[in-house]
Every structure is written in C-alpha cells, then in structure tokens.
Amino acid sequence: MLITTKSVGDTLTTYRAIFDGAGLDWFLPWNTCMDPCGPAIKLEQTLLIWVPLVLAGIAVAFAFRCGMFNIGGQGQYLAGAIAAVIVGAEISKSVDLPPLPLVLLTVVAAAVTAGFLAGIAGFLKATVGAHEVITTIMLNWIVIWVGTYLFGFDGPLQNDQAKEIPASNFVSDDAKLPQFGVWGHPDLQGLPWISLGVAFAALVVYTLLLNRTTLGYQVRAVGHNPEAARYGGISVARSYVLAMAIAGAFAGIAGSLDVLGWKFRLDTTDFAGTIGFIGIAVALLGRNTALGIGLAALLFAALQTGTSTRNLDPEIFPPELATPLTIIIQGLIVLFVGADIVVLTLLRRLRRKRDAEAPA
Amino acid sequence: MRSIGRRLPRGWRAAGWGGVLVGVAAAFVALPPIGVRDPAVPVVIGLVALTIGIGSWIRGERRLGAYAAAAGLAGLGIGFLATRSSVENLDAVVIWGALFASTLRFATPLVFASLGGLFSERSGVVNIGLEGMMLMGSFFSVWGADVTGSWQLGILIGLTSGAAMGLVHAFFSITLRADQIVGGTAINFLALGITGYLFIRLYGEQGTPSEGLSTIPDTSLRFLYDIPPDRLGGFLGDAFAGQDYLIWAAFAMVFVVWIAVFKTPPGLRLRSVGEHPRAADTVGINVFLTRYAAVTLSGVLASAGGVYLALGFVNSFEPNQTAGRGFIALAALIFGNWRPFGAAIACLLFGFSSALAKSLQEYSLSVSTLFEALPYVLTIIAVAGVIGRSTPPASIGRPYVKQ
Numbered sequence: 001m002l003i004t005t006k007s008v009g010d011t012l013t014t015y016r017a018i019f020d021g022a023g024l025d026w027f028l029p030w031n032t033c034m035d036p037c038g039p040a041i042k043l044e045q046t047l048l049i050w051v052p053l054v055l056a057g058i059a060v061a062f063a064f065r066c067g068m069f070n071i072g073g074q075g076q077y078l079a080g081a082i083a084a085v086i087v088g089a090e091i092s093k094s095v096d097l098p099p100l101p102l103v104l105l106t107v108v109a110a111a112v113t114a115g116f117l118a119g120i121a122g123f124l125k126a127t128v129g130a131h132e133v134i135t136t137i138m139l140n141w142i143v144i145w146v147g148t149y150l151f152g153f154d155g156p157l158q159n160d161q162a163k164e165i166p167a168s169n170f171v172s173d174d175a176k177l178p179q180f181g182v183w184g185h186p187d188l189q190g191l192p193w194i195s196l197g198v199a200f201a202a203l204v205v206y207t208l209l210l211n212r213t214t215l216g217y218q219v220r221a222v223g224h225n226p227e228a229a230r231y232g233g234i235s236v237a238r239s240y241v242l243a244m245a246i247a248g249a250f251a252g253i254a255g256s257l258d259v260l261g262w263k264f265r266l267d268t269t270d271f272a273g274t275i276g277f278i279g280i281a282v283a284l285l286g287r288n289t290a291l292g293i294g295l296a297a298l299l300f301a302a303l304q305t306g307t308s309t310r311n312l313d314p315e316i317f318p319p320e321l322a323t324p325l326t327i328i329i330q331g332l333i334v335l336f337v338g339a340d341i342v343v344l345t346l347l348r349r350l351r352r353k354r355d356a357e358a359p360a
Numbered sequence: 361m362r363s364i365g366r367r368l369p370r371g372w373r374a375a376g377w378g379g380v381l382v383g384v385a386a387a388f389v390a391l392p393p394i395g396v397r398d399p400a401v402p403v404v405i406g407l408v409a410l411t412i413g414i415g416s417w418i419r420g421e422r423r424l425g426a427y428a429a430a431a432g433l434a435g436l437g438i439g440f441l442a443t444r445s446s447v448e449n450l451d452a453v454v455i456w457g458a459l460f461a462s463t464l465r466f467a468t469p470l471v472f473a474s475l476g477g478l479f480s481e482r483s484g485v486v487n488i489g490l491e492g493m494m495l496m497g498s499f500f501s502v503w504g505a506d507v508t509g510s511w512q513l514g515i516l517i518g519l520t521s522g523a524a525m526g527l528v529h530a531f532f533s534i535t536l537r538a539d540q541i542v543g544g545t546a547i548n549f550l551a552l553g554i555t556g557y558l559f560i561r562l563y564g565e566q567g568t569p570s571e572g573l574s575t576i577p578d579t580s581l582r583f584l585y586d587i588p589p590d591r592l593g594g595f596l597g598d599a600f601a602g603q604d605y606l607i608w609a610a611f612a613m614v615f616v617v618w619i620a621v622f623k624t625p626p627g628l629r630l631r632s633v634g635e636h637p638r639a640a641d642t643v644g645i646n647v648f649l650t651r652y653a654a655v656t657l658s659g660v661l662a663s664a665g666g667v668y669l670a671l672g673f674v675n676s677f678e679p680n681q682t683a684g685r686g687f688i689a690l691a692a693l694i695f696g697n698w699r700p701f702g703a704a705i706a707c708l709l710f711g712f713s714s715a716l717a718k719s720l721q722e723y724s725l726s727v728s729t730l731f732e733a734l735p736y737v738l739t740i741i742a743v744a745g746v747i748g749r750s751t752p753p754a755s756i757g758r759p760y761v762k763q
Contacts, residue, residue: 069539069541071488071541071545120740124740124743124744128743128744130740130743130744131743131752133486133488133541134690134691134694134739134743135740135743137488137687137690137691138687138691138736138737138739138740139736139740141684141687141688141733141736142733142736142737142740144684145729145730145732145733145736146730146733148729148732149726149727149729149730149733152725152726152729153725153726154724154725154726155725155726155729156726158726272680272683277545277548277549280542280545281549284542320560320564321557321560321561323556324552324553324554324555324556324557324559324560324679325553325557326553327549327550327552327553327556328549328550328553328554328557329553330549330553331546331547331548331549331550331551331552331553332546332550334542334545334546334549335528335532335538335542335543335546335547335550337542338532338538338539338542338543338545338546339532339536339538339542339543
C-alpha cells in the first residue's frame with residue numbers, strides 16, 4: 001500500500017481511513033458517538049469477521065501443533081455452515097425445539113460434521129500416510145460442490161420462496177442467536193454476543209487443551225517428533241485423527257456461528273470465501289498461541305472491514321482497489337512469516353562475520 | 361517388432377486392460393448412436409467387465425483389476441440409466457463430437473498446469489501455488505495481448521509472469537528454506553491480489569476488451585469432415601477441427617515432458633534431486649540450480665494453462681478466473697502418480713467430467729454440479745491407496761541443506 005498511495009494521497013491518511021473504516025476509532029476517548037453511531041457499526045462488522053477468523057486460526061494452529069498442515073479450514077467452515085443450515089432451517093421445521101436446545105443441537109451438529117470431515121484427512125494420514133495437505137484440499141472442493149448441489153439451482157434443499165436465488169432457506173427464528181442490538185440502537189444489524197463469547201472461550205479452551213491435558217501433551221509430542229512420541233508409547237495415529245477432528249470442529253463451529261448469528265442462510269455464490277485460508281495467515285502470524293491468534297485475527301478482520309467498499313472513505317482511497325491490496329498484504333504476511341528463517345539466517349551470517357573478524 | 365511385442369501387456373495384465381474396455385463398452389452400447397433400449401444388455405456387459413476386473417485383481421493385477429471393476433460398475437450404472445431415460449434427452453446430452461471437443465478444452469489448462477506441477481514436485485518442491493501461477497498467466501496474457509496487439513507477445517508476457525511467480529516460490533522454498541506449503545499458499549494469495557488489483561486499476565467495471573483483442577487463432581482442419589465414413593468424419597471434425605493451437609501444444613507437451621524427464625540426462629538429474637538430493641549432490645549435481653530451474657519451469661507451464669484459459673478458451677479475463685483449476689491439476693498429477701501420461705489421462709478424465717457437467721446442465725442443474733466434485737473424490741480414493749498406491753517423490757517437501 002505504501003507504493004500505491006503516492007498517486008492517491010498521503011499514506012498515513014490512508015491508514016487512518018482504514019483504521020476508521022474498521023471502526024477501531026470507537027475506542028478513542030475523544031470520539032463522540034452520533035446517532036446511529038457510525039464507528040460502532042463498523043466495529044461491529046470487524047468483530048463479526050473476527051469471530052470466524054479466530055476459530056479458523058485455531059483450526060489451523062491446533063493441527064500445526066500436531067505437525068500437520070490443515071489447509072482445509074475453508075471446507076470445514078463450510079461443512080459446519082451446511083450442517084447448521086440443515087439442522088436450523090430444515091430439521092427445525094419438523095421437530096419443535098425450544099431455542100436453547102435448538103441452538104446447541106445446531107452448533108454440535110456443525111462441530112461433529114466438520115470434525116468428521118477433517119478426521120478423514122487425519123485418518124488417511126494415520127493409516128495410509130496420505131499427505132493431509134492433499135486430502136484437505138480435495139475435501140475443500142468436495143464440500144464446495146456438495147454444498148452447491150444441495151442449495152444451488154434445483155438442489156434438493158434450495159429455498160422454497162425464490163427459485164432464482166441459489167441459496168438455502170433461512171434458519172428458523174428460534175435458532176437465531178440473540179444480539180447486542182448495537183449499543184442500544186434498534187435499527188442496526190446486531191452483534192451476536194454469544195459468538196463473541198464462544199470465540200474468547202475457544203481461545204481459552206485451545207490453550208488449556210494443548211497445555212493442560214494429556215491429549216494436548218500427546219499432540220505436541222507428536223508434533224515435535226512423531227518417532228520419539230511413538231517410542232514414548234503415544235499412539236501417533238490416534239493423535240493425528242483426534243487433532244484433525246478437533247481442529248475441524250473449531251472451524252465447523254465458526255461456520256455455524258456465522259449462519260446462526262448474522263448470515264441466517266447459505267448463499268452458494270459466496271462459497272468461494274476465504275475465511276479458512278485467512279485462518280492460515282492468522283495462525284502463522286499468531287505463532288500458534290491463543291493471544292497471538294486473537295490479535296492476528298483482529299488485524300485481518302480490521303483490514304478486511306476497513307478496506308471494504310462499505311466502510312473505506314472513497315475520497316481517500318478507492319475501496320475497490322483496497323480489497324485486492326488486502327489480499328496482497330495477506331499473501332506477503334504469509335510469505336514472510338513463513339520464511340522467518342530469513343531473519344535467523346541474516347543474524348547468523350552477521351554473527352559469523354563478527355566471529356571471523358574478531359581474532360584479527 | 362519383437363521389442364514392441366515384448367512390451368505389450370500379457371496374461372492378467374492384458375485381461376485387466378480388456379476389462380476396462382468392456383466396462384466402457386457397457387455404457388457405450390446404451391448411448392447414441394447405438395442406443396440399445398434393453399437394460400439387460402449394458403447390465404450383462406458391465407457384469408462381464410466386473411468379473412474380469414475381480415479376476416485380474418485376485419491374480420495380482422491390483423491396480424488394473426480395480427480399474428476394470430470400477431469401469432464395469434460405472435458402465436453398468438450409466439448404461440442402465442441411459443436405457444431408462446428418454447431418447448430425446450440422450451440425444452441432447454450425448455453428442456460425442458461436441459462432448460469430446462469440450463473435454464479437450466477443459467482438459468488443456470489442466471494438462472499444462474499438472475505438467476508444471478510435475479517438474480516442481482519431481483525435483484522435490486511441493487507446488488500448491490499452481491493455482492496462483494495459472495491466474496497470473498491468465499491476466500498477464502490478456503493484458504499483454506491488449507497492450508501489444510499481438511497474441512504471440514500476449515502468450516510470452518503471460519508465461520513470463522508465471523516464471524516470475526515460480527522464481528518467488530523457488531527463492532522462498534529453496535534458498536530461504538521456508539515451508540513449501542506456506543510458500544504456495546502465499547503465492548495463491550499474491551496472485552489473486554495482484555491480478556485483482558491490476559484488473560480493477562486497468563480495466564475496472566468494463567472488464568477486459570472483448571472487441572479487437574488479439575486471441576489465439578483456431579486451427580481449421582476442415583479436411584477432417586471429409587474422412588469417410590460420414591459419421592466418423594463428422595465426429596473427428598466436431599472434436600478436432602475447431603481447436604486452437606495451444607490445445608495441440610498441450611498434448612505435444614505431454615510427450616516432450618515424458619522424453620525430457622524420463623529419457624534424457626537432465627531429466628534423470630531432476631528425478632534424482634527429488635528422490636535423494638544428498639546422493640545427487642555427492643555425484644556432482646547442483647541441487648539448488650536443478651530445483652530452481654524446475655520450479656521456474658513449473659511456473660511457466662502452469663501459467664501456460666492460464667494463458668489458454670484466458671486467451672484461448674474465453675477470450676477475456678475476470679477476477680479469480682481459474683476458480684480452483686490449479687488444484688484440479690494438482691489432483692490430476694497425484695492421480696497420475698507423478699507421471700506425464702498418467703497425469704494427462706487424469707486431466708482428460710477430469711476434463712470429461714467437467715464437459716459432462718456442462719452438457720448435463722440443460723438436463724438437471726443440480727446433478728451436473730456433482731460431476732464437478734468427481735475429480736476430487738477420485739483423487740482422495742487414489743491417495744487412500746484403494747486403487748494402487750500413489751507414491752510421491754521421496755524427498756518432496758524437504759528443503760536441502762548443503763553440508
């Protein structure tokens with residue numbers, strides 16, 4: 001963005017505009033809120049994206065700690081969303097459940113479906129040694145096409161009202177999550193506080209699971225050195241399957257929260273979303289720690305909302321250009337964080353040079 | 361003659377191949393132009409193929425036997441369904457010439473990209489950035505053809521952009537020894553962002569110019585229509601006469617790559633670097649140089665797939681044009697067991713499933729989407745080792761550290 005802003009305006013102004021666009025200026029004490037509160041709406045959109053990014057980030061990080069690269073976050077997220085729509089919109093029609101059990105059932109169904117999906121990849125790695133990157137990529141696309149089949153044109157679960165729209169039915173009102181109603185303002189699209197709570201809880205669960213349980217110990221041991229772990233009596237195969245299934249469950253919960261919290265239905269046209277892939281960037285940048293994932297997800301969520309056509313001030317920077325730039329930034333972050341050895345090599349080379357010069 | 365005779369499959373191996381053919385025949389008899397209406401015929405032929413398949417599976421020809429059994433079952437199913445559906449519907453969907461032509465068009469970008477992947481992965485560098493490299497080729501070929509007014513230069517610029525992406529991937533995964541999967545993911549992000557940004561910056565709402573864009577011309581092999589008998593000539597004409605140059609280049613490339621990788625000294629070096637880089641280094645092969653060359657070449661070939669897609673197939677560019685084709689190409693490479701002909705056959709199979717999905721759209725929109733998932737399902741089955749085992753190059757994904 002540094003390079004491109006020269007033609008459009010001052011770099012700092014652009015950053016400020018993105019910052020404002022993400023609604024982060026809501027936190028600034030001197031910012032007085034007008035009615036309806038602009039920054040609050042934008043902040044709420046940032047937080048709406050933050051929730052699935054945190055969960056998708058955990059989905060990648062948990063598998064990472066077991067020595068696996070879960071590139072299937074997108075498929076697991078979608079599988080969760082599909083399961084949530086099937087339970088929340090279709091099954092809820094015939095079975096009458098009060099809101100709380102219905103929501104619980106939906107989220108659990110999403111977690112189980114996505115966990116099972118990811119578990120396939122773990123199972124194939126454990127039994128026949130199929131590389132999890134290959135299998136999760138394939139599973140991503142299988143889920144995308146199965147979803148398109150289910151909810152797309154003429155699909156068995158396409159919505160009943162408008163056959164020209166390739167989308168599912170809306171989830172029943174009982175399954176929708178309660179919302180903040182944005183700082184008391186009824187006109188604004190709400191922020192489901194349960195989703196926020198789940199995201200925070202997921203970060204805590206992730207840390208505890210990994211550092212305070214036997215399973216977490218086994219997962220980390222396998223991640224460090226599978227041979228040593230096997231020698232130490234840990235079932236490597238079991239760890240692979242469980243780690244992938246748990247990772248998938250996190251991503252699946254993200255899908256269900258999005259459906260129950262603000263999407264309310266699945267539109268096949270936005271299946272090509274990138275939540276799962278940004279999850280990779282989140283986990284890499286967050287160094288697989290809970291705090292890191294939370295902050296990295298906030299950065300990416302803010303970047304995404306701040307550069308959206310809706311929120312970025314078009315007089316400062318054209319938002320339709322900013323959106324692809326955000327993708328480039330994400331790519332660069334992945335590239336350079338992935339190559340942290342650059343820094344290490346440079347440091348080592350510097351030290352060697354100093355050592356070589358020292359005796360002289 | 362004797363050497364050819366010796367290389368022909370014998371015994372149960374030949375039976376396996378025969379089973380595959382019989383399985384295909386089971387479906388074929390029920391479809392136009394033969395169009396048998398009695399469901400018993402495809403069922404019986406399919407069962408014969410299944411029996412042959414199981415027979416050769418028991419006798420040790422696992423992979424071929426499984427293929428024959430699968431072909432038998434598929435032929436049985438498709439043939440049976442065909443006899444149940446109306447003649448009009450069948451005639452609308454199954455026009456062999458058009459179906460074959462569209463299979464070639466869908467397969468060509470995949471062939472290029474999976475041959476690209478073959479170079480990179482055979483040298484020991486995982487390349488899941490194929491998708492991004494294709495996308496770069498797509499955009500820059502259209503942009504190049506638009507700016508220079510010549511499709512030849514458009515192709516050249518497209519290929520250069522792919523080479524640049526390949527170099528980036530090579531630098532990060534070979535020199536900096538970054539995780540190759542992370543690098544590939546980053547390549548995909550970067551390509552999506554760069555092409556999206558430039559597309560909006562340079563073309564915006566109107567999209568790439570449709571009028572006056574210099575695109576790859578079609579070869580016009582009209583004489584194919586005159587080949588007797590009429591039906592054969594019509595089929596050959598429909599299938600091959602209107603294809604453009606890059607389609608022929610793609611299939612020529614399969615032979616070229618096979619010879620280059622399996623029949624020449626540089627190809628041997630390439631493979632040895634991918635199998636055991638330390639041993640290769642010991643006998644004096646430059647591992648870094650070989651890998652750099654392979655990954656850059658991989659970018660060039662992958663972007664050729666994108667070039668065809670944009671400048672040959674649809675004559676325009678749109679954001680995220682490749683839409684997952686890079687991953688199908690990767691799947692084809694794995695399905696084809698990291699071999700040029702295997703990959704090409706897999707590409708044709710996957711291209712056929714796309715072509716079928718396209719022509720089934722008139723018949724049923726929802727069922728046709730399921731065919732799009734077929735390549736991915738088959739690949740999972742292939743890596744799961746149900747139909748013979750896919751074995752990747754031994755040191756794939758591992759950076760080499762010189763000692």
